[in-house]
Amino acid sequence: MINNNPIGLFDSGIGGTSIWSAIHELLPNEDTIYLADSKNAPYGQKSKEEIIELSIKNTEFLLDQDCKIIVVACNTATTNAIKELRAKYDIPFIGIEPAIKPAAIHSQKHVIGILATQGTLNSELFHQTAEKFQDTKIIEQIGHGLVPLIENGALYSPEMDKLLHAYLEPMIAANIDYLVLGCSHYPYLIPQIKKILPKDIKIIDSGEAVARQTKNVLQEKVGLHSENHLAKTVFYTNSNPKVLSEILENKYPVTVKDF
Known part of the structure; x- marks a missing residue:
C-alpha cells in the first residue's frame, strides 16, 4: 500500500526531534512535518485541559498539511491528551510514554x-x-x-x-x-x-520503540511512501528558531510560523 502523504509530529518544543531522528533513520523515504510549540513550552506545568487544547491545535495544523499519521512526540501530551485526540479524529496517532x-x-x-x-x-x-x-x-x-x-x-x-x-x-x-x-x-x-x-x-528512552510502532501502523493501516524517494522534512516553530536549528545541527531550514 502506497501513501505519499507526510508523517506529522508535534511536541511542546524541540525535544521531539529526538523522536523525529529515530523515525527518519528507520523510515528514510518518508516525508515529515515537525511542529515545535516552543511558545507554550513546557507542557509539564500546565493543566490537563490546557494540554488537550494545545494538542488539538497542533493536530489541526498538521491535518491541514495532509499528514497521514500523527506522532505525539511529547510524553506529557501523550499521557494527558492522546485518548481525546483518538476519539476526536479519524487518523492514527502514535504516542510516546515512559519506557x-x-x-x-x-x-x-x-x-x-x-x-x-x-x-x-x-x-x-x-x-x-x-x-x-x-x-x-x-x-x-x-x-x-x-x-x-x-x-x-x-x-x-x-x-x-x-x-x-x-x-x-x-x-x-x-x-x-x-x-x-x-x-x-x-x-x-x-x-x-x-x-x-x-x-x-x-x-x-522511547525513540526507537516509537519509530518501530510508527512503521508498523503505516505498513498495516496507512501505507508507506513509494521507494527511492528523497524525503523532505519541514520544521515549524512558533518561537525563536535558533535553538531548534542548532539541535538539528543547522542541517535543515526552520520555518517560523504563528500557530
Missing part, C-alpha cells in the same frame, strides 16, 4: 528511576502503567527546570549540571539499575547524565 515496561522487566535489582515532567508523572496513564509492576520500586523524579534550559540552548550550562546532580544522586543512592527518560527533551541530556551515573546503570 517503564522494558526497564522493569530487565531490572535485576527491581529498582528503577524515572525522570519526567510533572504532567507525565501525575497522569492517569502513567499510574496505570506503573501499577502493572508491583514488584518493582519506581523512584520518580520531576525534572523541574530541565525543559526550559534545553529550550533556551543551555544544555551544557552550570545550572543544568546542578539540577541533574540534584535529581540523579538520590536515585543512585536508592540503588537503581535502570533510568527511564520520560520526556522527549531528555535524550539530549544523555552525555551529561552518563557523567553522573555509574556505568552499570542503563538509560532507556
Whole structure:
C-alpha cells in the first residue's frame, strides 16, 4: 500500500526531534512535518485541559498539511491528551510514554528511576502503567527546570549540571539499575547524565520503540511512501528558531510560523 502523504509530529518544543531522528533513520523515504510549540513550552506545568487544547491545535495544523499519521512526540501530551485526540479524529496517532515496561522487566535489582515532567508523572496513564509492576520500586523524579534550559540552548550550562546532580544522586543512592527518560527533551541530556551515573546503570528512552510502532501502523493501516524517494522534512516553530536549528545541527531550514 502506497501513501505519499507526510508523517506529522508535534511536541511542546524541540525535544521531539529526538523522536523525529529515530523515525527518519528507520523510515528514510518518508516525508515529515515537525511542529515545535516552543511558545507554550513546557507542557509539564500546565493543566490537563490546557494540554488537550494545545494538542488539538497542533493536530489541526498538521491535518491541514495532509499528514497521514500523527506522532505525539511529547510524553506529557501523550499521557494527558492522546485518548481525546483518538476519539476526536479519524487518523492514527502514535504516542510516546515512559519506557517503564522494558526497564522493569530487565531490572535485576527491581529498582528503577524515572525522570519526567510533572504532567507525565501525575497522569492517569502513567499510574496505570506503573501499577502493572508491583514488584518493582519506581523512584520518580520531576525534572523541574530541565525543559526550559534545553529550550533556551543551555544544555551544557552550570545550572543544568546542578539540577541533574540534584535529581540523579538520590536515585543512585536508592540503588537503581535502570533510568527511564520520560520526556522527549531528555535524550539530549544523555552525555551529561552518563557523567553522573555509574556505568552499570542503563538509560532507556522511547525513540526507537516509537519509530518501530510508527512503521508498523503505516505498513498495516496507512501505507508507506513509494521507494527511492528523497524525503523532505519541514520544521515549524512558533518561537525563536535558533535553538531548534542548532539541535538539528543547522542541517535543515526552520520555518517560523504563528500557530
